[in-house]
Amino acid sequence: MKIVEVKHLSYCYVEDKFALKDVSFSLEEGSYCCLIGHNGSGKSTLAKCLMGLQPDFDGEITLFGLPLLRKNIYAIRSKVGIVFQNPDNQFVGSTVADDIAFGLENKCVPHEEMQSIIERFAQETGMLDYLDREPSMLSGGQKQRVAIAGVLAMGPDLIIFDEATSMLDPKGKKEIIDLVHRLRAQNPKLTVLSITHDVEEAARADEVIVLNEGQLFLQGKPEEVFSHQAELESIRLETPFFYSLLAELKKNGVNVPDSVKDLSSLEAFLCR
């Protein structure tokens, strides 16, 4: 089933200056898609369009089979969660528990059920010991985990990460990415759209979409996309270490079979 279908999406903040131009793609249920591109390539605009924060777009967006229109917006938003870049600016509650509860309050979940839901998702994100903490006492990575818990508590089918790790230190970043992978392992129906600068994260995705200056540049499985090294370099994007290594090996006449999909199997192949 197609969770997200975007057809010919265009958006301008200023007239005739396209932030997004004729972008079309779709996401399958349960897939993990990374959207990469440089600053100003329209990644965040795309996320905002998907959340219905920019209602005056051109084109068609369909989520869960519902067209993105004003009358559907609450139905769609209750199934889509988004984690933004800045950990501070999405922390609504005055404590961790209040923040996780915020979405539940909006969805009119009865008071009696809230505590158990909050505890469950705080546990899942490793924030159970911090429920009474105020945001000023948390690290950036912890705040992002709270944001994820708040999103998960609403039971979404699609989670969008809008550069959710870009303001974190390497440790916080790794924790968040590991958490996302763990969540997907637990719930195979969960669709993840991750907007990122991090090509190494994209190398682990099911699908990669590359945006450049508001237009779709490349799209496909990581091995397909990252085999276009020259094109990616032309828009100043690097290739993940594994794929650059593959390309280098090929250049030097080493024929790596297609069955090699990651670093450890490559290592095994080279050391055989």
Added chain:
Amino acid sequence: MNNFALGKYVPYDTWVHRLDARVKIIAVIMLMVAVFFPLSTWSMTLLVQGTLLVLISVILACTKTPLHSILTSLRSLWVMVLFLLLIYILVPKAENTLGIAWSVNGWTVYWDSFAEAARIVVRLVMMIMLAMALTSSTKPLDLTYALQWYFTPLKVIRFPAEEFAMTISIALRFIPTLLEDALRVMRAQSSRGVDFAHGRLSKRIVGLTSLIVPLFVSSFIRSEELANAMECRCYDPRGKRTRYRKLRFHWGDLVAFLFAGAVMAGVIVLSALHVDLFALMGIVAL
């Protein structure tokens, strides 16, 4: 942040902390009314206000508010005390019940002036102590919810009680964040040579704009992003919402409410009927 003592929450788990915030607000108001009711004679004033002072001190002590923060907030009263004394001494009063303090060349000052000034100061001290007992034992958020509860009837005249509470709670939540922002901007500007602490006033004001403008910009960016995040989590200010935090009314709250009510009623009765307990007991007092 040291002079921010009035209004700072002190996280303990005393019986005052556990009281319902709604009850605490109304009880504080009732005790303040009691504090401000005038009494007929000086001896009665001394007795009643003294009792109230002891009572309020006990309540404040129960909240475990650190003594130095109480003293810090009372310290600012010194100016007030001097000012009041000056006013009462310079402006002669006709009443004379306590005798003449001094009389120089027709300028007569009665002891009443001093007593009057002292009474006002003691009242102010009690006011501040009550306010401190409330704010140091109640989380700002609970206070907000309590206020929202009191404003709920105003919904009839379309007063947005829930939006009001949401606004206040977000403002409270962002105080530390914006403070951090302010410090960061200040350091950044200091490192570029802006001097906030020295120099002429006009120069310092110009320096201050270099702090305020970036702070405004960053708060606008924050508010925009926060609004987006709230919308994405299905927030609808006009829509129906359930509540995670609930204020609960226990029997202890009823006791506290009745006690504060009784104190207020007692003082009002003593004041309105001009009761003089000392005269009733046959003691000749002032």
